[in-house]
Amino acid sequence: MGQQAQGFRYVERADGSVVITHHGRVAGTLRGGRAAEFLAAVGDDPQLVVARWTGNHRRGNERLARQRPRNRG
Template sequence: MSAEGFDYRTRTNGEVHIFHHGKLAKMLKDEPAQSFLSSVKDGDAQAVMAAAVGNDGQGGGVHGSAQGPGAHLHGNGSAHSPQQFRRKSG
């Protein structure tokens, strides 16, 4: 079984956010983030991302929690456009 459905984004502050099927699965900072980026360049990106989040085919999977880190994020934002709200008069 090969890993699939992973994607990652880098931020200007050096953080790496790994997504699985559009949901945040792991956030890396500092040395772990740099090591991850190096590994992605040298190997199978999907396998590296699966190993980074703990979904390396050894059972289990990527699970989220409403209280976990990144619970306030909803995917990577590419599917949602900004909404503009107007104040009701009256």
């Protein structure tokens, strides 16, 4: 069974594929070489790795949020 990390979870199946879920909904399925790469990359911090592999790493609005008056330091 995979690791639980802030809503992300991954499960390695017997056929070698990896199913990634986010809050119980399937976010992606990896097969073959990509599944092997993913399992090799998931190490100490599965949250960051899973977010990057599913495309939930950056949304593109980080620069805009930084410019808001309430976020200025």
